[in-house]
Amino acid sequence: MALRACGFIVFRRLVQPTPPPDDIEFLLLQTSYGQHHWTPPKGHVDPGEDDLTTALRETQEEAGLGAEHLQVLEGFLQELRYEVRGRPKVVLYWLAELRDPGMAVTLSAEHQDQRWAKLEEACSLAQYKDLQDTLRAAQQHIDTVQGKH
Template identity: 50%
Template sequence: TGHVDPGESDLETAFRETKEEAGLSKEDLNLTDFQKALHYKAHGKPKIVTYWLAELKDPSTPVTLSHEHQAYDWFILDKACEVGGFDDTKELLRACEAYLISSK
């Protein structure tokens, strides 16, 4: 996860980090109204990470990973929860699905 640069909003940071880490620009995404913040401790300090749900406009858009990442994959919900690790991450993924179902 990235850090907010001076003068940046949290959403601007998310778009910048998505571009830097996955090569996907703001223009590649359809942003939804779904937003959720997760609170936890990292290295003994409180941390808040805000997530936004977005759709890739063109599923064939290539993902270009930064040097910080080795691989990525697309999963169905159950598999994503299986590999997602932390309970709050699984809850976030299920909340995203519920939002998408209710938005249809």
């Protein structure tokens, strides 16, 4: 059976008098274990827990951002499939905007650093093509919702 994890692609809009076209930044967390890779907040589903509840719980635990801090965007859900140590893994990502762009992120012991990054820097940090594709899809969804086709 595949490992299952859920999380959020969290983004914020830079607050400026006239926001530039690239006013979106994505939150990435650097793990404090293994290869110290960068990833959005996510974690494994607990027994009896539904996927969205897992995503909310893990984002609260790993970044200190609870449901009250996030606005979940409708119509975005990405599923990534890959292997970890020879076992299949499925990760589901929803997309959520941080309600207060100035809110501080509080890291858990699982992570050693955090960064808000515009799309290209976020993709560079992400390293894995499927996560890069997910970040690009998130940016495209945000642009579409804002009417910027």
